[in-house]
Amino acid sequence: MVAKGRTDIGPPHYEEMLPQIIKDNYGKWKYFERIKPGVLKHVSETGDELYTVRAGSPRLLSITSLREFADIADKYCNGHLRFTSRHNVEFLVDDPEKVEPLIAELEERGWPVGGTGNCLNNIIHTQGWIHCHSAATDASGPVKAVMDELFDYFKTDDLPAKLKISMACCLNMCGAVHCSDIAFVGIHRTIPKIDDEGVAKNCEIPNVIAACPTGAIRPNPKAKSVSVNEEKCMYCGNCYTVCPSMKIIDPENDGLAIFVGGKVSNARSGPSFSRLAIPWVPNNPPRWDELVSAIKNLVEIWVKNAKKGERYGEWIERIGWEKFFEIAELPFTDKHIDDFIFSVPTFRTTTNFKYTK
Amino acid sequence: MSDKKRPLLDELKKGPWPSFVKEMEKQAGNKMTEEAIDLLERSYEDKMCHWKHGGIVGVRGYGGGVIGRYCDIPEEFPNVQEFHTMRVNQPSGWFYTSDALRNLADIWEKHGSGLTNMHGATGDAVLLGTTTDHLQPCFDELAENGWDLGGSGSDLRTPSCCVGPARCNNACFDTLHLCHNLTNEYQDELHRPMWPYKFKIKISGCANDCVSSIARADLSIIGTWRDSIRIDAEAVKEYAASGMDIQGLVVDKCPTKACAFDKEKAEFTVDDENCVRCMHCINKMPKALRIGKDCGATILIGGKATIVQSAFLSWVIVPFMKLNKEDGYAELKDLLERIWEWWDENAKVRERIGELIYRKGMRTFLKEVGLEPKAQMVHHPRANPYFFWWPDELVQKEEGDEK
Ligand code: SF4
Ligand code: SF4
Ligand code: SF4
Ligand code: SF4
Numbered sequence: 001m002v003a004k005g006r007t008d009i010g011p012p013h014y015e016e017m018l019p020q021i022i023k024d025n026y027g028k029w030k031y032f033e034r035i036k037p038g039v040l041k042h043v044s045e046t047g048d049e050l051y052t053v054r055a056g057s058p059r060l061l062s063i064t065s066l067r068e069f070a071d072i073a074d075k076y077c078n079g080h081l082r083f084t085s086r087h088n089v090e091f092l093v094d095d096p097e098k099v100e101p102l103i104a105e106l107e108e109r110g111w112p113v114g115g116t117g118n119c120l121n122n123i124i125h126t127q128g129w130i131h132c133h134s135a136a137t138d139a140s141g142p143v144k145a146v147m148d149e150l151f152d153y154f155k156t157d158d159l160p161a162k163l164k165i166s167m168a169c170c171l172n173m174c175g176a177v178h179c180s181d182i183a184f185v186g187i188h189r190t191i192p193k194i195d196d197e198g199v200a201k202n203c204e205i206p207n208v209i210a211a212c213p214t215g216a217i218r219p220n221p222k223a224k225s226v227s228v229n230e231e232k233c234m235y236c237g238n239c240y241t242v243c244p245s246m247k248i249i250d251p252e253n254d255g256l257a258i259f260v261g262g263k264v265s266n267a268r269s270g271p272s273f274s275r276l277a278i279p280w281v282p283n284n285p286p287r288w289d290e291l292v293s294a295i296k297n298l299v300e301i302w303v304k305n306a307k308k309g310e311r312y313g314e315w316i317e318r319i320g321w322e323k324f325f326e327i328a329e330l331p332f333t334d335k336h337i338d339d340f341i342f343s344v345p346t347f348r349t350t351t352n353f354k355y356t357k
Numbered sequence: 358m359s360d361k362k363r364p365l366l367d368e369l370k371k372g373p374w375p376s377f378v379k380e381m382e383k384q385a386g387n388k389m390t391e392e393a394i395d396l397l398e399r400s401y402e403d404k405m406c407h408w409k410h411g412g413i414v415g416v417r418g419y420g421g422g423v424i425g426r427y428c429d430i431p432e433e434f435p436n437v438q439e440f441h442t443m444r445v446n447q448p449s450g451w452f453y454t455s456d457a458l459r460n461l462a463d464i465w466e467k468h469g470s471g472l473t474n475m476h477g478a479t480g481d482a483v484l485l486g487t488t489t490d491h492l493q494p495c496f497d498e499l500a501e502n503g504w505d506l507g508g509s510g511s512d513l514r515t516p517s518c519c520v521g522p523a524r525c526n527n528a529c530f531d532t533l534h535l536c537h538n539l540t541n542e543y544q545d546e547l548h549r550p551m552w553p554y555k556f557k558i559k560i561s562g563c564a565n566d567c568v569s570s571i572a573r574a575d576l577s578i579i580g581t582w583r584d585s586i587r588i589d590a591e592a593v594k595e596y597a598a599s600g601m602d603i604q605g606l607v608v609d610k611c612p613t614k615a616c617a618f619d620k621e622k623a624e625f626t627v628d629d630e631n632c633v634r635c636m637h638c639i640n641k642m643p644k645a646l647r648i649g650k651d652c653g654a655t656i657l658i659g660g661k662a663t664i665v666q667s668a669f670l671s672w673v674i675v676p677f678m679k680l681n682k683e684d685g686y687a688e689l690k691d692l693l694e695r696i697w698e699w700w701d702e703n704a705k706v707r708e709r710i711g712e713l714i715y716r717k718g719m720r721t722f723l724k725e726v727g728l729e730p731k732a733q734m735v736h737h738p739r740a741n742p743y744f745f746w747w748p749d750e751l752v753q754k755e756e757g758d759e760k
């Protein structure tokens with residue numbers, strides 16, 4: 001099958017990558033402590049102690065920075081490091097004496113240490129304008145702007161609970177943002193513009209029709225193309241993903257929606273979806289001011305009102321969504337009421353509710 | 358550096374969080390990268406991306422692992438006319454030696470933009486931006502150095518796992534080993550798209566689910582146990598002595614009221630029958646409480662993001678599976694292969710397994726893949742009377758009985 005070169009060798013074996021202290025204590029870790037924001041101490045049954053120092057990264061990293069991480073790992077960690085699923089880099093230190101100098105050097109070089117325990121963690125996010133063709137907004141830019149504003153929360157661990165914020169630049173949601181404490185996602189608000197000639201030439205019409213979740217796409221045999229029923233289209237962009245001639249990008253109308261209250265962990269309550277808080281803020285580069293202040297407000301009301309140990313959604317469950325909208329001073333609109341296929345169980349079927357001003 | 362001004366992106370060099378613009382500028386000595394920054398500035402001006410769909414590109418023998426990307430205004434930005442991405446399969450748990458990281462950097466300096474994502478949403482190390490001509494040489498050099506590509510398109514996507522036993526006291530099984538084992542067993546499925554759509558596997562060592570497998574994976578493997586939480590009575594006393602509000606922060610938050618704290622004796626107990634292994638008490642008192650000893654995993658299916666039929670969280674299909682390293686996880690692989698076979702035969706184009714199960718009904722799925730229905734699979738039974746019977750469940754009448 002293959003002409004030359006090796007294929008199907010699989011990834012490098014993780015054992016080659018592990019530091020000695022991990023090899024020695026693999027599967028023997030007994031407990032861990034949170035020393036301070038960004039620093040974890042794991043203690044093994046053997047008595048060995050491993051310190052992890054976590055630093056935030058912008059996910060988009062140059063090879064210059066990868067080499068810098070490698071040099072830092074050589075200096076402090078016998079040449080070992082790892083990354084987390086949320087784009088942080090972690091340095092694994094077996095000598096407590098090296099922890100503070102390592103932190104000092106990371107901070108000095110502009111890599112902030114934090115993001116553990118009840119800190120704000122790094123924002124998991126997607127490609128945006130740097131690489132994706134279906135992005136309704138940029139990813140790196142909004143994330144940078146939000147993290148700048150919330151920076152102190154990355155470095156302090158006295159939030160009510162964990163705070164996980166996620167970002168996706170279109171409804172494909174590569175980062176699966178739908179179960180985060182706070183999620184912001186790029187959305188469209190206008191129907192795709194059909195280039196009939198392009199559709200006829202480049203797209204498989206049955207696939208285009210099947211791609212639509214609401215059955216909004218009909219064949220248009222005259223033009224060997226398709227047409228979109230304006231009343232049924234909710235701008236998901238899925239047709240554009242399968243057919244480039246259904247262009248849906250509309251710079252002035254595209255923007256971001258903000259969802260809150262989801263989580264993935266099973267601790268206490270089960271995993272849950274994030275729910276719509278703000279249907280649209282404008283796509284406003286370079287610093288997305290409206291987005292940033294909306295998210296700042298959402299974080300601050302939780303910090304102020306949640307009890308110790310309550311994740312965002314647990315706080316809202318306790319007070320009720322009607323109270324959430326009141327406290328957040330957010331308008332509740334027809335956009336907030338589900339009208340997609342699983343809508344009915346979200347309607348209130350009890351007379352138990354709270355009045356709001 | 359180009360003489361073009363980038364006033365919009367310059368705004369994102371300010372502020373305390375590490376700047377992706379500065380990251381890009383670190384590689385601006387590369388013509389392609391420099392122009393990618395200019396193109397991004399243009400996107401900031403126009404409030405839209407400047408990439409388009411294009412021809413499929415790849416490396417010999419593989420159908421996935423490379424994402425083709427083309428600029429939509431190549432006349433103005435000829436150096437990023439092609440700006441493809443290569444996904445490099447990460448080592449389990451995202452562990453690297455500094456030399457391995459340098460090796461990746463060196464290869465990517467030679468063959469691409471010098472920009473990466475550490476890591477992409479699926480878990481791969483993403484090498485961002487190269488030309489069609491460089492794909493094969495880059496791949497060959499990666500392979501010579503022990504790297505391989507991950508998945509893309511309608512194939513098995515690169516499995517990923519939490520840090521597990523390498524650095525976590527909660528790991529109910531060896532997540533790294535399982536991830537590596539599955540990735541290697543299914544190299545063909547990973548590299549040669551032949552399915553209705555993508556299939557993601559994510560592996561978490563416990564119910565804290567640090568890799569979000571329940572939300573992000575078609576097949577979620579989440580560690581658990583079936584015996585008892587181990588309690589270190591002395592350590593409980595230490596927590597109590599330190600002034601921790603064990604009643605309020607731990608006991609009162611237990612979802613099934615399965616644990617109790619006797620303040621006078623400073624004694625913590627768990628009613629194991631009623632514990633649902635949510636991890637909360639263990640998270641709060643890691644020095645005193647540990648996962649059980651008879652460990653395995655819960656297997657769940659169908660998790661995905663919104664497109665097309667709504668987002669799903671994965672559903673329990675096997676409440677407890679002992680993951681057996683010794684026989685190479687035969688039970689899990691056997692189940693996985695039956696699931697793939699059914700999905701491959703029945704799904705429409707771009708239909709995820711969760712959507713297929715929703716369309717065909719869970720009862721059909723369970724029967725076809727040979728799983729017994731269990732009460733653990735649902736929050737509650739159905740409320741409507743619209744259920745089906747299989748022919749062998751009915752009284753069979755002789756031919757001609759009916760009038
Ligand atoms: S979320 Fe959408 S736009 Fe963003 S990287 Fe994924 S597919 Fe592309
Ligand atoms: S954008 Fe979505 S809803 Fe609208 S026509 Fe396309 S697929 Fe259908
Ligand atoms: S999922 Fe559980 S075992 Fe894995 S890293 Fe998280 S807490 Fe540890
Ligand atoms: S693990 Fe969860 S369910 Fe079990 S006793 Fe602890 S808090 Fe309760």
